[in-house]
Structure formats: structure tokens, C-alpha cells
Amino acid sequence: MIETVDVIKSFNDKLVLKGISTVFEKGRTNLIIGQSGSGKTVLLKSLVGLHDVTSGEIFYDGRSFNKMGRKDRKALRQEIGMLFQGSALFDSMTVEENVRFPLDMLTNQSLEEKTARVNECLDRVKLENANRKLPSEVSGGMQKRVAIARAIALNPQYLFCDEPNSGLDPRTSIVIDELIHEITHEFNMTTIVNTHDMNSVMGIGEKIMFIYEGEKHWEGTKDEIVHVQNEQLEDFIFASKLFQKVRENSK
Amino acid sequence: MKVFFHIGRYTLFVKKVFGRPEKHTVFLKQIVREIDKLGIDSVGIVLIISFFMGAVVTLQTAYNIDMPIIPRYTIGFATRDSMLLEFSSTIVGLILAGKVGSNIASEIGTMRVSEQIDALEIMGINSASYLVLPKMVAFVLIIPFLVIISMGVGITGGYIAGSVTGEVPSADYIYGIQYSFQPFFVVYSLIKGMVFAFIISTASAYWGYHARGGALEVGSASTTAVVTSSILILLFNLILTQLLLA
Numbered sequence: 001m002i003e004t005v006d007v008i009k010s011f012n013d014k015l016v017l018k019g020i021s022t023v024f025e026k027g028r029t030n031l032i033i034g035q036s037g038s039g040k041t042v043l044l045k046s047l048v049g050l051h052d053v054t055s056g057e058i059f060y061d062g063r064s065f066n067k068m069g070r071k072d073r074k075a076l077r078q079e080i081g082m083l084f085q086g087s088a089l090f091d092s093m094t095v096e097e098n099v100r101f102p103l104d105m106l107t108n109q110s111l112e113e114k115t116a117r118v119n120e121c122l123d124r125v126k127l128e129n130a131n132r133k134l135p136s137e138v139s140g141g142m143q144k145r146v147a148i149a150r151a152i153a154l155n156p157q158y159l160f161c162d163e164p165n166s167g168l169d170p171r172t173s174i175v176i177d178e179l180i181h182e183i184t185h186e187f188n189m190t191t192i193v194n195t196h197d198m199n200s201v202m203g204i205g206e207k208i209m210f211i212y213e214g215e216k217h218w219e220g221t222k223d224e225i226v227h228v229q230n231e232q233l234e235d236f237i238f239a240s241k242l243f244q245k246v247r248e249n250s251k
Numbered sequence: 252m253k254v255f256f257h258i259g260r261y262t263l264f265v266k267k268v269f270g271r272p273e274k275h276t277v278f279l280k281q282i283v284r285e286i287d288k289l290g291i292d293s294v295g296i297v298l299i300i301s302f303f304m305g306a307v308v309t310l311q312t313a314y315n316i317d318m319p320i321i322p323r324y325t326i327g328f329a330t331r332d333s334m335l336l337e338f339s340s341t342i343v344g345l346i347l348a349g350k351v352g353s354n355i356a357s358e359i360g361t362m363r364v365s366e367q368i369d370a371l372e373i374m375g376i377n378s379a380s381y382l383v384l385p386k387m388v389a390f391v392l393i394i395p396f397l398v399i400i401s402m403g404v405g406i407t408g409g410y411i412a413g414s415v416t417g418e419v420p421s422a423d424y425i426y427g428i429q430y431s432f433q434p435f436f437v438v439y440s441l442i443k444g445m446v447f448a449f450i451i452s453t454a455s456a457y458w459g460y461h462a463r464g465g466a467l468e469v470g471s472a473s474t475t476a477v478v479t480s481s482i483l484i485l486l487f488n489l490i491l492t493q494l495l496l497a
């Protein structure tokens with residue numbers, strides 16, 4: 001479980017997050033939704049310490065992230081896996097080396113142990129016969145799988161995904177979404193996914209938070225979201241023709 | 252002032268670069284790879300520019316001191332000291348600021364904008380140290396060899412140019428390059444080279460590391476890296492000359 005209390009983040013004079021308080025639940029896929037530029041990525045990166053928050057507190061299962069010293073933060077980092085928007089694979093390394101990288105850098109395992117773990121992770125994301133390829137030689141969907149395999153290599157308790165299906169076709173998007181969802185339940189992780197895709201919301205959203213211009217406007221479940229009365233959220237949801245139909249039918 | 256902002260941020264960056272490497276085996280492997288990429292790959296360009304610089308300095312000196320009272324061996328002497336004092340360190344440094352500097356800035360800048368640096372940080376790895384320290388160490392270690400090669404090739408270039416044109420008798424040239432030889436000039440050049448290598452690697456990495464945006468910004472970070480490195484080389488050339496030769 002990750003809790004945020006009144007998190008504010010500004011860059012120089014630009015206020016991006018205007019006091020976000022919420023709880024992200026363990027064993028669930030927690031979604032952060034909102035338009036481009038609403039502050040989703042900044043929130044995610046603030047949660048993991050890639051941005052220092054301007055004020056407010058973040059708790060990882062009760063442990064205050066702000067008060068952690070450098071050592072504790074480093075230890076916590078090994079419980080965190082993150083999937084970046086553009087996959088962020090190391091482009092000079094093969095698929096296998098990418099997944100092995102956290103093991104190489106942060107554990108003292110033998111090569112056999114590491115190779116076994118790498119293959120386990122690649123199996124889990126259903127990626128076969130790609131071990132020796134470079135990231136540039138595989139498709140976008142496969143790059144996402146490699147990035148997921150790398151993110152789970154150290155058995156994290158917390159998984160962060162920034163727009164996991166950006167740049168993917170609708171079918172592959174669903175596959176990646178479901179993979180994240182399954183892994184979350186399988187390993188009982190606290191997973192937070194940024195998205196602006198309503199298909200993901202209806203597919204894997206167990207707990208959903210809607211942010212608008214850096215403020216939390218709504219939170220709830222996917223069953224509640226289609227009945228909600230909030231101008232900005234309705235604008236966001238019903239921008240899609242498909243969801244307009246859903247609403248007309250339900251009336 | 253922007254300059255002070257960059258000096259401050261650069262100082263903090265360099266401090267971060269000197270962080271302890273995560274894994275020594277990984278670090279050593281990286282150094283070997285960087286020696287190959289930054290050093291061995293630069294031998295070709297160093298050979299070419301040094302040869303031509305030596306040749307040109309020799310011919311210019313020959314045409315300029317066309318007076319009987321000045322002995323011909325002065326030409327060899329002038330070529331040797333020009334190479335030793337200035338060309339093999341400063342000019343080679345400037346050329347490498349272009350080649351190595353833009354290479355480092357664009358590599359690290361690309362990693363920044365594609366979030367590969369964030370991916371390192373999220374694992375708890377000091378990304379500045381992981382990415383820059385091996386490059387810096389490798390480049391500082393390899394540059395003395397490049398400087399020495401440049402001196403040898405430059406002096407040889409002068410010899411060949413002098414002989415082929417018939418402007419400088421080879422016996423005079425060979426006497427000249429041995430005349431009043433001061434070994435400290437070599438040391439001075441090597442010190443300069445190593446300082447320049449430190450400047451090129453860290454200043455270029457600094458611009459790449461702090462790039463924001465996309466491919467366009469990586470491109471301009473790379474240009475800024477080359478310009479900054481070159482200016483710093485000229486500045487430190489002056490400072491070091493005053494410190495070491497005055």
C-alpha cells in the first residue's frame with residue numbers, strides 16, 4: 001500500500017501537482033487517469049523519488065519515504081519496479097542483458113542463477129527466442145514485455161507503469177494491460193498505472209483516480225466511473241464515441 | 252547569471268560522478284570498452300592531423316627563415332617544440348573535443364530523454380557515476396598515448412615533408428629535433444592532455460546528462476558540449492602554461 005498526503009510538486013514557479021492525497025492499494029492495479037499534461041508522469045516520478053516533492057508526504061506500507069536516509073531509499077528502490085513510457089531499455093544491450101542488468105548490478109548471484117531468473121522472467125512475459133536480440137530489433141509490444149521482465153527481475157513489491165500501452169495497437173495494448181494485471185495479483189504487488197486510455201480503465205482498473213490540472217477530481221471503481229457527475233471527468237470519459245454509446249444505452 | 256548556475260551544477264555533477272562504482276567487475280569491463288571506443292577509435296584522426304601539422308609547420312618554418320645566418324637545423328628544432336608544446340596536446344585536444352565530446356554528449360543525452368537514466372536511478376544506481384566515471388577514467392588513461400603518438404607522427408611528418416620538397420636536408424632535421432631537448436616539455440604536454448581529457452569527458456557528459464526534451468535537444472546539447480569543451484581547453488591551456496612553464 002502506498003499513501004500520499006497532500007503532495008505538492010512545482011518546477012521553479014510552475015505548480016504541477018496541487019496537493020494530492022490518496023491511497024494506492026496492495027494487490028490491485030491502481031489507475032491514475034487524466035489528460036496529457038495533467039501531471040500523471042510527474043506524480044508517478046514523485047512517488048518513486050525521481051522528482052523531489054515540494055511538500056507533502058509519501059508512505060510505503062507505513063514507511064515515510066521523505067524521512068528515509070540514502071541507504072534506506074536505496075534498499076527500497078530494490079522493492080520497486082518501473083515500466084517507462086518509451087520502455088527505456090538500454091539500447092546497447094541485448095534483451096537478455098537488459099533483464100539481467102538489475103541482477104548483475106545489485107545481487108551477487110552466479111551467472112547460472114541469473115540466467116535462470118532471466119529466463120523465468122522472459123517466460124512470464126511470454127517472450128521466446130528473443131534473448132540475443134537488441135531492443136531495436138524487436139517490436140514495440142515486445143519491448144514493453146522486455147521492460148516488464150526487467151522491472152520484475154528483482155521480485156518487486158511495488159510496480160509503477162507510465163502509460164504502458166502508449167504507441168501500441170489496441171490488441172497488443174490489451175495483452176500488456178492484462179499481463180500487468182495478472183502479475184499484480186500473482187505476486188500481490190501494489191501496482192500503479194498511468195493511462196489516458198478508457199479501454200484500460202474498463203479492462204484492468206480496480207481503483208481509479210482522476211486528476212485534472214494537478215488536482216484529484218475523483219476516485220472510485222470502474223463500476224462507479226460511468227455514472228459519475230463531474231464535468232471534467234465526463235469530458236474525459238465521453239470523449240470516446242464508444243463510451244457515449246455505453247451511456248446512452250444505460251439511460 | 253547562467254554561467255554561475257552551470258558552474259555550480261557542474262561541480263555537483265562531478266561530485267556525483269566520483270561516487271563509488273556499484274560493482275568493480277562491471278566497472279573494469281566498462282573501462283576496457285570505453286578505452287576502445289574513445290581511445291582506439293581516435294587513433295586514426297590523431298595520426299592524420301598530426302602528420303599534416305608536422306609537415307606544415309616544417310615547411311612554413313623552412314620558407315620563413317630563408318636566411319643564411321640561421322642554421323637549417325632550426326627547422327627540425329621548431330617543429331619538435333611546436334609539436335611537443337602545443338600541437339600534440341592542445342590541437343589534438345580540440346579535435347577530440349569535437350569527436351569524443353559530441354559522442355559522449357549525444358550518447359548520454361539520448362539515454363536521458365529516453366528515460367534510460369531514470370531506469371538506472373530507479374534501481375538505486377548512481378547513474379552519473381555508472382555512465383560517466385568509466386568514460387572519464389578511460390579517456391584520461393588513454394590520452395597520454397594519443398599525445399605521444401601525435402608527437403612522433405608530427406615530427407615524422409615534418410621529416411618527410413622536408414625531404415620530399417628538398418627544403419630541409421635530413422641530417423639537419425635530425426640534428427634539429429635532438430638539439431636542446433627538454434624532457435619536461437613532454438611531461439607538460441601529457442599533463443595538459445590529461446586535464447583536457449577530464450574536461451572533455453565531464454563537460455560533455457554534463458550537457459548530455461541535463462538534456463531535456465527530445466532528439467532536437469540532444470543535438471543542441473551535443474553542440475554546446477563541443478563549444479564548452481573547446482573554450483575550457485583554451486582557458487586551461489593558458490592557466491596550465493602559466494603554472495607549469497612560467
Ligand SMILES: Nc1ncnc2c1ncn2[C@@H]1O[C@H](COP(=O)(O)OP(=O)(O)O)[C@@H](O)[C@H]1O
Nearest residue numbers: 011014016034035036037038039040041042043
Ligand atoms: N522536469 C520538468 N520541468 C518543468 N516542467 C515539467 C517537468 N516535467 C513535467 N513538467 C510539466 O508538468 C506538467 C505535467 O506533465 P506530465 O506529468 O508529464 O503530464 P502527463 O499527465 O501527460 O504525464 C506539464 O505541463 C509539463 O510541462
Ligand SMILES: [Mg+2]
Nearest residue numbers: 040041162163
Ligand atoms: Mg505522461
